[in-house]
Amino acid sequence: MKKKMKKQKKKRVVRKNRKSGVPKGKQAPDMVSLTIDGISVTTKKSNSILEAAQEINIEIPTLCYHKALSSYGACRLCVVEIQKNGWKKIQTSCVYPVEEGIEVKTDTPVLQNIRKTMIQLMLARAPESSVVQEMARKLGVEDTPFVKRDDDCIRCGLCIRMCRERMGKNVIGFKGRGDQREIAPPFDVESPDCMACGACYAICPTASQRLKKMSNKVKKPLLDEFDAGLRSRSVIRIPFPQAVPNAAIIDREHCVHFVTDKCRICEDLCEAKAIDFDQKEELVEIPVGSIILSSGAEVIDGKQKREYGNGRYENIVTSIEFERILSASGPYHGHVVRPGDKKEPKRIAFIQCVGSRDDEHPYCSSVCCMYATKEALIAKEHSPGLECTIFFMDIRAFGKGFDEYYEKAQKSGVRYIRCRPSSIEEKQSTKNLIIRYADEQGQMRVDEYDMVVLACGLQPPKGMVEIAQTLGIEMNAAGFCKTRAFAPTDSSKEGVFACGPCTEPKDIPETVTQSSSAAARSMELLAEQRHTLITKKEYPAELDVSGQEPRVGVFICRCGINIGAYVDVPKVVEHTKGLKYVVHVEENLYTCSQDSQKLIIEMIKEHKLNRVVVASCTPRTHESLFRETIREAGLNPYLFEMANIRDQCSWIHMTEPEGATEKAKDLVKMAVAKAALLSPLKRVEIDVIQKALVIGGGVAGMVTSLSLARQGFEVFLVEKEKQLGGNARHIFYTIEGNDVQAYLLELIKKVCDHKLIRVMTNAEITAVRGFVGNYETEISLASGRNKIYKHGVIIVATGGVEYRPDEYSYGKDTRIMTQRELEEKIVGAEPQIVGLRSIAMIQCVGSRDNGHGYCSRRCCSQAVKNALSLLELHPKTKIYILYRDVRTYGFKEDYYTAARSAGVIFVRYDREKKPILANDNGSLDVSVFDPVLQRKLEIHPDLVVLSTGIVPNKDNEKIAKMLKVPLNSDGFFLEAHVKLRPVDFATEGVFVAGLAHSPKFISETIDQAGAAAARAATILAENKYYAEATVSHVNDDLCVGCGVCSNMCPYEAIEIVEEDGQRRSKVNEALCKGCGTCVAACPSGAMDQYGFTKDQILTMIRSIRE
Amino acid sequence: MENFKPNIIVFCCNWCSYAGADLAGVSRFQIDPNFRVIRTMCSGRIEPEFILSAFENGADGVMITGCHPGDCHYINGNYKTMRRFYFMKVLLREFGVETNRMKLSFISAGEGIEFQRLVNDFIKEIKKLGSAQYRIKE
């Protein structure tokens, strides 16, 4: 064994030589050869023996050597025996330079004894140091015979060298001799030079407290921005785990090198030589046709507010801080503890509207109610028994599915108290927080909490003013980017679009939607330029490997020291050589480096490899790179497999090199076993009919159609009614006062005039066949004929309907009407609404109740809007709005404020105590229990207006069936993912927009319609669609057509077809996403998944057996 | 028993738990090395046969991991895994393997620490149980 290793190590040195351009056999002048523990090494003349040994993985114990500092020979653990010309001597190897021909022994009984004595001395010096203890254990020392001292400094001098050599200062040095030796500032006087950089601490192996006495200056920790300042960070770092690109950056403001020109220690330590201090900020000019602004919003730091202690109370946190506290990757690993004393809180209070709905920020931040509810629920999950109380004004759970979530929180015991606390104080002794508040009935109350979370609102991002100036765009009064009334992503300047919270505070679904919409607007301008910047890569013809016996090449990466330092890579290489089908194994310093890629290609050719395995990092980041490489060598990219021996091996088993090495061997073995069974795969290519079908001719359908047409695609727009317009035909003005009818007329005209849009009114779809890229839809036309249209995508924009109430005597009394009817009368200035004494508006009719559990989102604003315009006409009219929560989110809050100051009376009612309306005696009598006054209120209005919700279209079910897309329990269409894919269906090629998705405002509908157009265009833009390669397939001989697989498939990709009297499954590769669920479900073993076949996985499992 | 090195297979889905395992690495969270990961695209790919085969071939424990409910990259593969999991338990019992040698866990891409905790706990559990008896006849 030993011999084998020797041979191989020799070879490694030779390869090194070859790389540096020195011919084999001849030795370079600056190199010397010696033997260490019987192994010959050729190394640089400037190296010490210790360094030479490290090069060949021979470990010599040391506590005072550091690669980046001069050697000093302080700890004397690195002693070795040197034999030269027959002489033997013992030397500290870290300072002894290599010499030609010497023989070194690193582990003899004599040396072991010396080391034992040395470590015993150190153990007496620093008995508590874990590093010393660990080293002692390694050297077989349990305890020390010497007197233990109350010290923690082992006099290794690393701190001194660090300070002098790297920081360019002389803040510390040694004083005294022998036993009296200790670190001290020069002349025992604190040096003014200390920068409090902390480098001495950082390098001290025992974390010595003595260093703290060297200077009075205290290192100020740099606070980690991602963790909201709850923990510190280093100057050089990857900002957060998901950062793109996932590379380290240097904080130039705090880096010693950038401040003083010294240090550069990272440069020496980075094995990949990736540190580049010369990188400069560059000004780059890019000619573009449009600009999209998505600069986000900033969270208001509520802790700095006077009412909340100006940041002095340690157990008040902002919602962002609390979010990090809850996170498993956060500062406390997901344990809910107080930042002050790390104690688990028993009672947490959340305070809503911090920095929202106040004088400074009059708008509503839209997201805080839901995130506070979420945080409360998660916190309760993390620490059972925790009490969470939310102090709120209105719970604005207006998003899709949000009210349901709010109810769930209430059921799980989250307490909601309707009020804004007047002050918070800290209790000195416990650091608990005392909240004073008036409850809804006006009673003053005092509650004590262990921790307070401030639900902080959003404000325009820093630098918004400069951005706006640079781009030449206008901002609104609140400092957000101003956008146009019926083009919510258009800034005031043509070609500049904006999306996300920089236009108005908004949640993730709306942000993602609006972003896609901005992309669509941009593409409308740039459609002609599409594909003009693409260059196509040429590949050699693919080699045919069918029928060949597997010839596997394995490339094992050291990843500098990342793998090499913990996994014995040579051992893994050796082990791999013995595996079946393996014909070539190579060890690389960095398998992902460019020269390694070249090497892989060479080796594929040289050894006629037909399968390649790379053992290195994770396939999630590097699989595509290596696939590309083997493709360049002519191999099908799927003849590749990876073994993750870094992220999932060396990095998580750093203290167990043996276990890590065994594991790495196994992982490579498993990968090789799978690789031998790999077969070439192809992504199926499907022709795309570059046309769209839009179902529904309301605002959503029309905006989508127009956008797609402007992007150059033909559109079939199908409307069931005899005219376009949908619900918008009944809306006359928006709360901001914009004329909806004028907009609608213009939109209809643009749609009808566009030559790429074929409008079909009085038409309905009757049957849909096909799949993404290739649909055939049968449409029954106004003429009575049915015609088939071919297209590549479908957008569902079938709208919703206003709820027709059967409560409150609606329809039986002309004085009782819906908001929509009222609006029509206001616009028509109908006599019925002239000179009224009083009006009562009842909110949530057909919303947030049995039957319709959701919030219809726009009714509160609708009531405020109509109330304001009524008051404009007749300022004397008394208007009551009976509500449950006023949900005028975002900038709509301004109008709620305006309504209140205009005298509109808002009376809250509970779900259990709905207003009662009687009209028997000729008058309208409304009675409602006012929870503030705690008594019944009687109103006798001239008019009762019902704020009715939106209900799903009756046709939804039929359409959903035809398109094979799902509806939610409320009957609206269900998108693929609420946040990440808000306008997509799981089924590829079908999209949704407008009220068909959920109740919303016109502006939101326009955004969503744009988003659907953008998403649809991602398919229509190419005339080919490439399916996944690792899809499912059916073995016809085994399939009995039971249909289990097709029931499993979330993408409707499997059909049961009957051929020659046999029922069989058929996978549509265009729709299959390759999850493999159907395979796992198939009872007859007929299904399998390419790339993850049953055989492949079973072989991997089998290979764990020794 | 002290030195018992169990054979443990951990199935990870590509999108969440495998990424979580990677994050454990990036964050250098230390884990007992006695486990081997097999990656599938979705936890929904795991068939009962894989579990049986694992025990037949000398595994002492099997973990199935995937995205959190609602987060599956393939909409709801993990729900199907949950359903299948109970079936697999029945199967294991029938074959005479203790059902607590198999575990289903949800780990997101951001939960490196959860991966560490769950895997370490499971390995500890299996070490307590000792070597599995069920093994293929050679």
Ligand code: FES
């Ligand atoms: S992708 Fe993770 S469980 Fe389905």
